[in-house]
Amino acid sequence: MTPIPTKEKPTYINITKSLLILFVLTALSCSTDTSNNGIPSEFEVTVNSTSVTNIEISWSESFDPEGDTISYSVYLENQEYSSHQNTRTYSFENLSISNDYEGFVIAHDPSGNERIADFSFTTTENLPPSNFEIILATPSNISIDVSWTEAIDPEGTIVSYDLYIDDTLIASNLSETSFLIENLNAATVYNLKIVAKDDIGNTTNLISNLETLDGIYQGDLSLRTQQAVNSFGELGYIEITGNLEMDGLAVFTDVTDLSPINSIKIVRGYFHINFMGTLTSLSGLGIEHVGQNFKISNNDGLNNLDGLDKLEEVFGTFQIEQNSNLQDISGINNLTTIGSTLAILNNINLITVTGFNNLNSVDSIWFQANWSLTQINAFSNVTALIGDLNLTSNTALTTLDGIDNIESIGRVFIKNTLLENFNALSSLSIVGGDFDIQDNSALQNVNGLATLTEITYGNLSFFYNTSLASLNGLENLNQLGGTINFVGNSNLSDFCALQDLMQNFSPGSSPSINNNSYNPSTTDIANGNCSN
Structure with a gap:
């Protein structure tokens, strides 16, 4: 009988060992494989604020599946700005104005796994400040x-x-x-x-x-000290409704500078500067209009009137009187109107008067007792005086120019000067009242009066002009409302220039012709017996 064969052990044992080795290798393999380590969770980036050049962002937390700590890196326009930071905010600075930007934040776990979250923003335009009021x-x-x-x-x-x-x-x-x-x-x-x-x-x-306010000071004003001038000047008034007076008579005065009141342009009343002995200059005045009289008198420190170059209108009398050291009047060329008389009186050291070239309206012109005055060359724009031309006791006056455009004068008084002729009156045709020529010892002729035709109602008088020999120049005088007076002209022997005037002469009072070199009657003159 053939025995039944049995399984060999080794064979069993080898199979079992092989399975065990495969299991161990598989287990070992599983213990070292990272492919199953989870990546950080999704998160979102929020733009918290935007401005012109600064931006702040923040982001929600990203979680690691294995529970590890997450770090973050920040990028803008692909440029890293922060690496592996632990906080979840970041601020960008110095960015471009009104510009579009894109960026991203990376969440990192320790194993190198990453999650990315994008963001974008636009910086704002730099706006101007708000409106205000x-x-x-x-x-x-x-x-x-x-x-x-x-x-x-x-x-x-x-x-x-x-x-x-x-x-x-x-x-x-x-x-x-x-x-x-x-x-x-x-x-x-x-x-x-x-x-x-x-x-x-x-x-x-x-x-x-x-x-600004209207600058009108109501009422009268008196300024007598420099402090008063300075204090008032600080107020900036441009108009005085009343009078402006600077008068140092019998009071303390120390005024030397008028420039602080330069803003005053109009004085509705009068403007007087009297007895201000410390005042040496009017420079700084800005006066343009004076409603009544303008008077500068008894200021012994003044030697000129510089500072009146802005003066345009004086609706009363313009009077310069008794300033003992005043030597020159010039530059007053903006003055157009004097409502009454221009009077230059008793300034004993005054030498020259020039200017007044825009003055076209003045009633009378008076120069009296300026003993050193040699020259007047002014008033070229004046064509008529309804009042007087009065040149009296200016005993050094030799030159009179500038008035040769005056055609009519109310009355003429030329007395006690050194004028040699009257050529300055070459346009004069009508004198309303008296024509009085007296005590001009250097007067040699009156040829400059050739245009004079009428003395409406006054007298024609020549007294004590000792160098005058002839009246030639008065031939065209054909109307005389008063009488004639020729007295004490010791060289006067020729009256023939008056022959036509005497033909129908009917004097308002008796003529006076005596103490001349020749003393004819009015009939003699009319009949041609007018010289010897």
Whole structure:
């Protein structure tokens, strides 16, 4: 009987061992394989704030499946800005204004697994400061105190202010919202521009018209000291409704400078400067209009009238009297109107008077007792005087020019001068009242009176003109309302220029012809017995 074969052990044992080795290898393989380590969870990036150049982002937490700590890296425009940070916020600075950006945040686990979250944003435009407005503008004659609301910068930067008056910068980089605008003129409208600016130069403008006060001082004003002049000048008045008087008679005065009251343009009443002994100059005055008399007298420190170059109108008398050291009057060439008399009186050291070339309206012109006056060359624009031309006791006067456009005069008095002729009256045709020529020892002829045709109601009088020998020049005088007086002209021997006038002469009173070199009657003159 053949025995039944049995399984060999080794064979069993080898199979079992092989399975065991395969299991162990499989287990070992599973213990070292990372392919099953999970990646960080999804998360979102939030743009928290955007400004002109700064942006802040944050993101939600990303979780690791294995519970490991996650770190984060931040990229913007593919450039890494932060690597493996633990916090979940990041701020970008110094970006470009009004620009689009893209970026991403990477969540990292310790095994190098990653999750990416994208983000994008646009930086804002840098906006100018907000609109603002004037709260208060408080004017005086010479200033405006202005305040305004704050201009807010949308980006939160500090706003400063520049101020312009009539397009001229007067203040810059102000941090306050108020400013006192000074050195203005009264009764004037100014254009104010306030420029609010941020730190990069964006601006917002506020434009407004502001007006100073009218500058009118009500009533009379007396200024006798320099302090009074200075204090009043600081107020910036341009008009005085009453009188302006500067009078140092019997009081203390120390006035030397009138420039502080330069703003005064109009004095409705009179303007007197009298007995101001310390005043050596009128420079600085800005007076243009005087409603009544303008008088400068007894100011021994003045040697000229510089400072009256702006004077245009005096509706009373323009009087310059007894200023003992005054030597020159010139430059008063803006004066157009004198309502009454121009009177230059008793200025004993006055030598020359020139100018007044725009004066076209004046009633009378008087020069009296200016003993050193040698020359008058003025008034070239005057064509008529309804009052007097009175040149009396100007004992050194040799030159009279400038009045050769005057055609008519109310009365003429030329007395006690050194004039040699009357050529300055070459346009004179009518004298309304007396024509009186007296004590002019140097007068040699009257040829300059050739255009004189009429003395309406006054007398024709020549007294004590010791160098005058002839009346040649009066041939055209054909009307005489008064009488003739020729007395004491010790060399006068020729009256023939009056022959035609005497033909039908009917004097209002008895003529006087005596103490001349020849003394004819009016009949003699009419009949041609007029000279010897």
